[in-house]
Amino acid sequence: MRAVLRVALVKMLLAAAVATGAAQDDEESLEDYSCNFCHGNDGTLAGVEENKHLIVTHEDLKADVHWQKGLRCHDCHGGNPKLDDYVDHRDDAGFRPLQSLADMPGFCGHCHSDTQYMRRFRPSPRTDQEMEYWTSGHGQRLRQAGEDYKKALEAAKDGEEAPVFEDPKVATCLDCHSPGGKHNMLAVADQKSPVYVTHVAETCAKCHSDAELMADRTYHGKPLGHDQYEEWKQSVHGQAMLEKGDLSAPTCNDCHGNHGAVPPEVDSVANACGTCHNKVATLFAETRMKHRFEEEGLPGCAACHGNHQTQHPSDAMLGMDGEAFCNRCHKDNQFGATLAGATAAVKMRDGLENLKTQIAVAEHTIEEAERLGMEVRGPRFDLRQARDALTNARSVIHTFSPESVQEAIGEGLTATANVTASANAALAEHANRRIWLAATLAPILLVVGLLLLYIRALPIPAVQATSQAEQLPEH
Ligand code: HEC
Numbered sequence: 001m002r003a004v005l006r007v008a009l010v011k012m013l014l015a016a017a018v019a020t021g022a023a024q025d026d027e028e029s030l031e032d033y034s035c036n037f038c039h040g041n042d043g044t045l046a047g048v049e050e051n052k053h054l055i056v057t058h059e060d061l062k063a064d065v066h067w068q069k070g071l072r073c074h075d076c077h078g079g080n081p082k083l084d085d086y087v088d089h090r091d092d093a094g095f096r097p098l099q100s101l102a103d104m105p106g107f108c109g110h111c112h113s114d115t116q117y118m119r120r121f122r123p124s125p126r127t128d129q130e131m132e133y134w135t136s137g138h139g140q141r142l143r144q145a146g147e148d149y150k151k152a153l154e155a156a157k158d159g160e161e162a163p164v165f166e167d168p169k170v171a172t173c174l175d176c177h178s179p180g181g182k183h184n185m186l187a188v189a190d191q192k193s194p195v196y197v198t199h200v201a202e203t204c205a206k207c208h209s210d211a212e213l214m215a216d217r218t219y220h221g222k223p224l225g226h227d228q229y230e231e232w233k234q235s236v237h238g239q240a241m242l243e244k245g246d247l248s249a250p251t252c253n254d255c256h257g258n259h260g261a262v263p264p265e266v267d268s269v270a271n272a273c274g275t276c277h278n279k280v281a282t283l284f285a286e287t288r289m290k291h292r293f294e295e296e297g298l299p300g301c302a303a304c305h306g307n308h309q310t311q312h313p314s315d316a317m318l319g320m321d322g323e324a325f326c327n328r329c330h331k332d333n334q335f336g337a338t339l340a341g342a343t344a345a346v347k348m349r350d351g352l353e354n355l356k357t358q359i360a361v362a363e364h365t366i367e368e369a370e371r372l373g374m375e376v377r378g379p380r381f382d383l384r385q386a387r388d389a390l391t392n393a394r395s396v397i398h399t400f401s402p403e404s405v406q407e408a409i410g411e412g413l414t415a416t417a418n419v420t421a422s423a424n425a426a427l428a429e430h431a432n433r434r435i436w437l438a439a440t441l442a443p444i445l446l447v448v449g450l451l452l453l454y455i456r457a458l459p460i461p462a463v464q465a466t467s468q469a470e471q472l473p474e475h
Pocket residue numbers: 010013034035036037038039044045054073074077078079080081086089090096097098099
């Protein structure tokens with residue numbers, strides 16, 4: 001019944017449009033554009049409160065990246081832009097309806113998954129967004145909700161109340177690409193975009209810091225947290241980005257991927273660290289611990305460094321003392337951690353401490369020599385080698401092999417030994433110079449002393465006294 005009325009209404013409108021010459025074969029003219037005819041501010045749908053949400057004008061799309069690229073309503077929604085060919089949306093096979101939010105990824109993917117189409121705009125476009133999205137936790141939940149809704153629609157009998165879509169409230173394409181509004185998608189490089197690199201974390205936090213929204217949800221069997229953003233903000237990574245403006249530091253999507261469960265180049269979030277910390281990741285990859293962590297479902301690097309609260313590590317984290325990472329497992333055999341590992345931890349830590357002591361000794365010796373004015377720029381420069389070796393050893397601990405660490409430390413110890421020897425040589429030279437100085441100074445002082453004695457023994461000459469008196473000024 002409703003459909004019949006609608007068709008009649010549309011036919012009437014069309015007749016009116018043709019009569020006023022509105023339906024012309026001119027797609028470029030927005031005035032004559034069919035969508036405007038009904039959806040515009042002065043369109044046939046305007047003026048009715050319930051239709052308010054259906055009023056969409058090009059004003060609303062001004063900022064939208066699609067509009068700016070020349071795409072128009074029908075490019076996204078389908079339907080016919082020519083008024084005289086207009087068919088009711090519900091009878092129009094070319095119209096792409098959005099029955100529920102679950103249709104959105106496919107709606108966007110109509111173009112964004114079509115490489116040939118997207119090539120018209122860019123030589124090598126990425127066309128994996130929709131496909132990747134469905135692999136994410138967001139996508140899986142949305143797909144499930146969409147399938148449930150479809151089943152409910154099919155099951156609903158005529159005259160029954162229409163089923164409601166159970167919105168899982170996950171992120172869909174618009175949440176991340178529009179700062180507000182359904183027709184306001186921005187280029188990712190636009191500083192106002194919600195996914196502009198410095199805004200990503202806030203965009204995710206809008207939902208992920210909302211305790212109520214995150215309640216009663218799980219991730220890998222554990223309750224889903226709601227403090228990722230706060231932790232990230234205070235981490236070495238968040239600080240680097242927010243305080244130092246270092247855009248190479250990771251924000252949420254660098255570890256979690258833009259659209260997928262993880263970035264495409266890694267096989268799990270736990271391995272995302274390696275995209276930037278390549279050297280450490282390569283060392284760690286060879287270890288027994290890494291394989292054991294995988295078997296136990298421990299998140300690799302994050303098992304020690306944490307995922308969101310990563311801090312500047314210190315030597316105190318190595319070894320078997322209170323706050324050391326190793327203590328967490330190797331003390332009481334957690335996950336099958338071995339005693340050999342505990343011994344190794346202590347050995348590696350002792351090695352680092354030894355090198356630090358030797359560096360301190362070398363530094364002290366150089367300072368002493370500098371204080372005495374000796375030329376020790378060479379040894380001071382060479383000390384950098386020892387410091388570099390220490391830094392390197394702190395990376396090499398990720399082999400979790402005391403031998404490799406000892407080798408790295410060995411280079412540092414050789415350097416400190418050389419530096420200390422050079423600085424000591426400078427000190428010895430200084431001492432030698434003092435003896436030599438004393439030896440050469442003694443005869444000179446003796447001669448000067450004798451001269452003074454000799455001068456004091458001489459009588460004051462009279463001539464000099466009178467000539468001085470003559471020179472006195474007259475009063
Ligand atoms: C003759 C009037 C008319 C014209 C022309 C028209 N529409 Fe509509 N449109 C409607 C009416 C009425 C509704 C609401 C009822 C419905 O969903 O069919 C609507 C609903 C919509 C909706 C929301 C419903 C959904 O399923 O997504 C979209 C999107 C839409 N139109 C897009 C367009 C586009 C794009 C064009 C131009 C190609 C266009 N319309 C042309 C009358 C029109």
